[in-house]
Amino acid sequence: MSAIITPHNVDPRAAKTELLLVANKLSKRFGGLQALSDVSFSICKGDIYGLIGPNGAGKTTLFNVLTSLYIPESGSCNFMGHQLTRLQPHQIAQVGLARTFQNIRLFGALSAIENVMIGRHIRTHTGLIGAITRSKKARAEEAAIERRSQELLDYVGIGDRANDIARSLPYGDQRRLEIARALATDPVLLALDEPAAGMNASETLVLRRLIEKIRNDGVTVLLIEHDMKLVMGLCNRVLVLEYGKVLAEGEPMQVQRDPRVIEAYLGAGAAQPDTTSKPDAVAVPKDVS
Numbered sequence: 001m002s003a004i005i006t007p008h009n010v011d012p013r014a015a016k017t018e019l020l021l022v023a024n025k026l027s028k029r030f031g032g033l034q035a036l037s038d039v040s041f042s043i044c045k046g047d048i049y050g051l052i053g054p055n056g057a058g059k060t061t062l063f064n065v066l067t068s069l070y071i072p073e074s075g076s077c078n079f080m081g082h083q084l085t086r087l088q089p090h091q092i093a094q095v096g097l098a099r100t101f102q103n104i105r106l107f108g109a110l111s112a113i114e115n116v117m118i119g120r121h122i123r124t125h126t127g128l129i130g131a132i133t134r135s136k137k138a139r140a141e142e143a144a145i146e147r148r149s150q151e152l153l154d155y156v157g158i159g160d161r162a163n164d165i166a167r168s169l170p171y172g173d174q175r176r177l178e179i180a181r182a183l184a185t186d187p188v189l190l191a192l193d194e195p196a197a198g199m200n201a202s203e204t205l206v207l208r209r210l211i212e213k214i215r216n217d218g219v220t221v222l223l224i225e226h227d228m229k230l231v232m233g234l235c236n237r238v239l240v241l242e243y244g245k246v247l248a249e250g251e252p253m254q255v256q257r258d259p260r261v262i263e264a265y266l267g268a269g270a271a272q273p274d275t276t277s278k279p280d281a282v283a284v285p286k287d288v289s
Helices: 059-066 089-094 112-123 128-133 136-156 171-183 201-216 228-234 252-256 259-266
Strands: 019-030 033-044 048-052 074-079 097-099 189-193 220-224 237-242 245-250
Touching (some): 019 059, 033 059, 033 074, 033 237, 033 245, 048 201, 059 189, 059 220, 089 097, 089 112, 112 136, 112 171, 136 171, 201 220, 228 252, 237 252, 237 259, 245 252, 245 259
Parallel strands (some): 048 237, 097 189, 189 220
Antiparallel strands (some): 019 033, 019 074, 237 245
16 A cells, blocks of 8 residues: 545645644643643644644643643634534544544554554444444445555554454554554544654654655644654654743754753753754754653
């Protein structure tokens, strides 16, 4: 399988000027804690858009607001003409925004292919009666779901593990299985919450290539990640949060050289980075806990 075949494919060679998602002054409070404060940003079709910040910066809270797990106190988020803050989580997936979670959330007792098939069912048309009676239409649709799920397992590189129980898979394969399940919904925008967490160097390299392939095949990516080397080498734009507020936003090199970002990660008085150095040498740590 050489491409993700969905009705939402975007030519990655086209100019990245078409806005896909626009968040405007999103705010979220938990009691006395202001988790998000007037967060605004936009994502264009074809982006790999990075979201970084120290622990407690509000990154996952922002993901949860975008996918309606949390309702913001104020602000709006327009996604291809849909106001996400007015939709339920399953409706978010239906309009084309899929996500993974920081902590793996697979159905551990089911096989890999069954996990992907569950994600695919959001695109089915067979009604309750057809599913119960196992009509010819329902059986055909179920067979199509299984074929598509196997294609997606092949796509992420674990097609030979289709019948393995999910919890028995190696950690890196479980992460890729989560991505396959999210892709089964035919997303326009795929939001990945720390997909490289816990991976070794070789697994992270495989993940990077997979994310690049996903973008090149027409799915825009929003990425939360602590691995700075991965983010700065993969993303074309980066948003930095600190204490729920936007600290910086721009191209990776701009963000790495921003004194506010350096101070947030390394503390006040940190030396300015050498602007003649290569990106990996800039004084932002590779990993932030």
